[in-house]
Amino acid sequence: MADPHPMDAMYEPLAVAVRRLVDFTIRTTVDAGAVLAATRLVDEASERLGVSLSPGSFGVQSAPDGRVGALGNVAIGTRNPVAPPLVVHHEADGRVWAEFVLGAQYEGPAGHVHGGICALVLDHVLSATAHQPGRPAFTGTLTLRYVRGTRLGPLRAEARVDRVEGVKTFAVGEISDEDGVTVTAHGVFILPKPPSPGGPSAT
Amino acid sequence: MADPHPMDAMYEPLAVAVRRLVDFTIRTTVDAGAVLAATRLVDEASERLGVSLSPGSFGVQSAPDGRVGALGNVAIGTRNPVAPPLVVHHEADGRVWAEFVLGAQYEGPAGHVHGGICALVLDHVLSATAHQPGRPAFTGTLTLRYVRGTRLGPLRAEARVDRVEGVKTFAVGEISDEDGVTVTAHGVFILPKPPSPGGPSAT
Numbered sequence: 001m002a003d004p005h006p007m008d009a010m011y012e013p014l015a016v017a018v019r020r021l022v023d024f025t026i027r028t029t030v031d032a033g034a035v036l037a038a039t040r041l042v043d044e045a046s047e048r049l050g051v052s053l054s055p056g057s058f059g060v061q062s063a064p065d066g067r068v069g070a071l072g073n074v075a076i077g078t079r080n081p082v083a084p085p086l087v088v089h090h091e092a093d094g095r096v097w098a099e100f101v102l103g104a105q106y107e108g109p110a111g112h113v114h115g116g117i118c119a120l121v122l123d124h125v126l127s128a129t130a131h132q133p134g135r136p137a138f139t140g141t142l143t144l145r146y147v148r149g150t151r152l153g154p155l156r157a158e159a160r161v162d163r164v165e166g167v168k169t170f171a172v173g174e175i176s177d178e179d180g181v182t183v184t185a186h187g188v189f190i191l192p193k194p195p196s197p198g199g200p201s202a203t
Numbered sequence: 204m205a206d207p208h209p210m211d212a213m214y215e216p217l218a219v220a221v222r223r224l225v226d227f228t229i230r231t232t233v234d235a236g237a238v239l240a241a242t243r244l245v246d247e248a249s250e251r252l253g254v255s256l257s258p259g260s261f262g263v264q265s266a267p268d269g270r271v272g273a274l275g276n277v278a279i280g281t282r283n284p285v286a287p288p289l290v291v292h293h294e295a296d297g298r299v300w301a302e303f304v305l306g307a308q309y310e311g312p313a314g315h316v317h318g319g320i321c322a323l324v325l326d327h328v329l330s331a332t333a334h335q336p337g338r339p340a341f342t343g344t345l346t347l348r349y350v351r352g353t354r355l356g357p358l359r360a361e362a363r364v365d366r367v368e369g370v371k372t373f374a375v376g377e378i379s380d381e382d383g384v385t386v387t388a389h390g391v392f393i394l395p396k397p398p399s400p401g402g403p404s405a406t
Contacts, residue, residue: 010235011228017245018221018228021252022284025214025221026275028252032213041248042220045241049224049231056307056314056355072229074309074317081225082285082308104259105285106277111259114277115342116326120319127318139318143346152259 011071011079018081026104075124086121086157088128096129097158106152113150115183118175122185125159126171130189137169137189150175150182159185167191214274214282221284229307278327289324289360291331299332300361307355316353318386321378325388328362329374333392340372340392353378353385362388370394 021042028035071079076086084106086098098121108114123142130137159173169189174181224245231238274282279289287309289301301324311317326345333340362376372392377384 010238011231014228014238014242014245017242017249018224021221021245021249022225024249024252024256025217026280026283027257028214029255029257030252034251034254035213035217038248038251039217039220041244041251042217042224045244045248046220046224046227048237048241048244049227049233051237052232053227054230054232072307072310074311074320077229077310080229080308080310104275105283107275107280107283108277114323114326115330115345116319116323117277119322119326119345119347120317123317123319123322139347139349141346141348142318142322143344144322144342145344146342 015079015081022081022105023103075120086124088125090128093160094129095158095160096125097156098125099154099156101154102152104152109149111152113152113155115144115146118146118150118183119144119185121155121157121175122159122173122183123187125157126173126185126187127189129159129161129173130169130171130187130191132191137191140168140188140190142185142187145184146182147184148182151177153177162186218282218284225284225308226306278323289327291328293331296363297332298361298363299328300359301328302357302359304357305355310355312352314355316355316358318347318349321349321353321386322347322388324358324360324378325362325376325386326390328360329376329388329390330392332362332364332376333372333374333390333394335394340394343371343391343393345388345390348387349385350387351385354380356380365389 071077074080074082076088077083078085084100084102086100088096088098090096102113102117106113106117108116122144123139126142127137127139155175155177157173157175159171162170162172167190169191170186171189172186174185175183274280277283277285279291280286281288287303287305289303291299291301293299305316305320309316309320322345325347326342329345330340330342358378358380360376360378362374365373365375370393372394373389374392375389377388378386
């Protein structure tokens with residue numbers, strides 16, 4: 001594991017606090033007066049943070065170590081309260097996996113994860129296994145098969161490369177709960193060709 | 204349009220405030236002291252809301268009008284700060300569309316929407332067009348083709364039913380920005396068969 005980025009220590013506790021607030025915003029049953037008081041506190045927090053804002057999205061900020069973009073990522077970003085965040089583990093053989101808990105904020109059908117959130121998780125882990133160090137992989141196609149509903153709660157996702165044909169990497173993966181597989185995925189990822197000697201350089 | 208649910212008026216302003224807070228949490232550049240002060244305000248808001256919480260997810264709560272589940276939905280839920288939220292318009296011919304703006308909290312590649320968030324949007328609008336009143340449609344498979352990167356900002360999604368074969372509904376759709384289509388999708392949705400006379404009833 002890399003050392004935590006210095007900015008993590010400063011902003012991560014805020015993101016953790018906002019994740020809890022998001023969950024409570026959906027699940028609270030307090031009365032109108034308490035909701036109004038909480039809303040005022042939220043607005044006061046926003047006003048303090050809003051004194052100085054990056055004008056665009058987070059990822060467009062650059063940093064020498066290249067990690068900054070991932071901090072804002074909607075799947076894995078520790079600074080993004082929308083992200084669970086996934087922690088993607090890379091095995092020596094190229095397989096990747098993540099174990100995580102999805103709560104009320106990711107709901108689609110009652111008590112179940114939205115099918116599109118399953119797609120977000122699978123897109124991310126398939127990309128992670130298809131991505132070669134120094135050779136970014138772009139998603140070409142992604143196909144999801146919904147075997148059964150995915151209940152909110154503890155889940156596992158995993159992915160591996162099935163085969164490579166030229167610039168195409170074929171990856172497969174799945175989401176499982178304690179009773180087995182709920183969604184499977186296969187994706188085709190496009191690896192940009194390395195620049196030929198004397199040819200145009202990659203940017 | 205249906206009249207607003209009475210609970211909307213009470214909780215929606217809170218969800219709107221939390222959406223802004225999520226965005227500022229990612230984009231703020233204030234110093235450590237201001238971050239700490241904001242974190243304390245967020246925690247105080249959570250403590251007020253947390254005095255009384257629904258024990259599970261939001262959708263498992265029942266309501267006579269059946270709308271409550273959607274309020275917490277991660278794609279369209281007005282009470283879910285993670286949802287943009289999408290407002291899905293239904294045309295008389297069955298087509299559906301939504302126009303929306305995605306900001307920093309939905310980022311994958313720098314300045315672009317995460318491919319999995321495009322999948323979430325497309326899963327939702329394809330489901331919306333495949334769903335017949337009183338006959339819920341379950342996603343069987345969903346295939347996404349990423350034509351090019353989808354920039355953060357104003358976007359449009361639309362979907363329509365291509366054909367129906369028995370219990371299968373085939374839907375197609377796409378996401379576009381001002382320069383054209385960025386992601387296309389096709390999905391197969393399974394409609395439960397209506398119960399036969401004297402046969403087992405649907406649950």
